[in-house]
Amino acid sequence: MGFTDVDPFVLSLTQSTGMITSVALGTAGIPIATASNNAVKAFHAFGFPDRKTGLRSLGLLLSFALLALLSLIWARI
Numbered sequence: 001m002g003f004t005d006v007d008p009f010v011l012s013l014t015q016s017t018g019m020i021t022s023v024a025l026g027t028a029g030i031p032i033a034t035a036s037n038n039a040v041k042a043f044h045a046f047g048f049p050d051r052k053t054g055l056r057s058l059g060l061l062l063s064f065a066l067l068a069l070l071s072l073i074w075a076r077i
Helices: 007-016 023-047 051-076
Strands: none
Touching: 007 023, 023 051
């Protein structure tokens, strides 16, 4: 998911949730898709700018990815 935009995936997932896929699967798929998208963008952003900006971008985007995955754990409790 990380190499392309996440919006088409999320839209197709929300349209099929309840008919083709379960609501639980649809609910879990969106944070997973956004987390993988942010992780790939983090490494992409690390490679292009100067070292300081790249490290800040890497840390921030990986933090967003981790928060998205933590929301899955929080939702299961």
